[in-house]
Amino acid sequence: MKHWLYILLTITLFTSCMYEAMYFLTDKDLEWMAPYEQGDTVLFLSSNEIDTMTIDEITLYNDDNPWKENEGTSTFMGNSSFNYTIRHHNELVDGDFCVLKEDSMRLSLYLNLRRRRRIVYDEKELQLCSQVIEGIQYDDLIKVDDSNSELYTKEPFNTEYFIWSKSKGLVEYKYLNGDVYTFYKKIPRKK
Numbered sequence: 070m071k072h073w074l075y076i077l078l079t080i081t082l083f084t085s086c087m088y089e090a091m092y093f094l095t096d097k098d099l100e101w102m103a104p105y106e107q108g109d110t111v112l113f114l115s116s117n118e119i120d121t122m123t124i125d126e127i128t129l130y131n132d133d134n135p136w137k138e139n140e141g142t143s144t145f146m147g148n149s150s151f152n153y154t155i156r157h158h159n160e161l162v163d164g165d166f167c168v169l170k171e172d173s174m175r176l177s178l179y180l181n182l183r184r185r186r187r188i189v190y191d192e193k194e195l196q197l198c199s200q201v202i203e204g205i206q207y208d209d210l211i212k213v214d215d216s217n218s219e220l221y222t223k224e225p226f227n228t229e230y231f232i233w234s235k236s237k238g239l240v241e242y243k244y245l246n247g248d249v250y251t252f253y254k255k256i257p258r259k260k
Contacts (some may be wrong), residue, residue: 101166
């Protein structure tokens with residue numbers, strides 16, 4: 070009888086340390102992360118002013134290890150993100166972009182300028198569209214504005230909208246004061 074009790078306890082211990090479900094980012098999902106590498110600098114132009122974005126850190130959690138790393142969660146959701154800083158009028162504005170595989174069918178996107186300020190939840194709710202911006206044709210754009218995201222608190226550097234290209238990254242944004250900044254140039258990190 071003791072023997073069965075030990076076996077049962079061992080099985081319970083091991084199964085409680087494993088994820089019940091695991092969802093991994095696919096190559097197609099990871100296309101959202103392709104535009105930038107850590108250390109890249111991206112310039113945005115508005116009239117005669119320039120905002121400078123630096124990609125500070127890129128992370129990827131898409132491991133197939135079934136052992137839980139975080140207590141309290143029974144589901145592993147593959148995710149990848151990059152943190153960036155935009156220098157605007159000698160102020161630093163931080164933000165991040167994250168893709169998260171919430172289940173086998175749902176990929177969520179989180180796009181923040183000044184952390185947790187404008188967030189998009191479900192890729193399916195975003196319709197990829199085409200648009201010409203500054204003479205360049207983009208065929209893989211999403212526009213993040215009040216129609217599909219939430220603006221949490223009002224701060225000086227909140228945005229009215231972002232326009233994000235799946236293949237090129239951030240291509241345009243508009244601050245609440247009306248200033249529009251458009252992609253000008255990407256300077257790859259020095260290797």
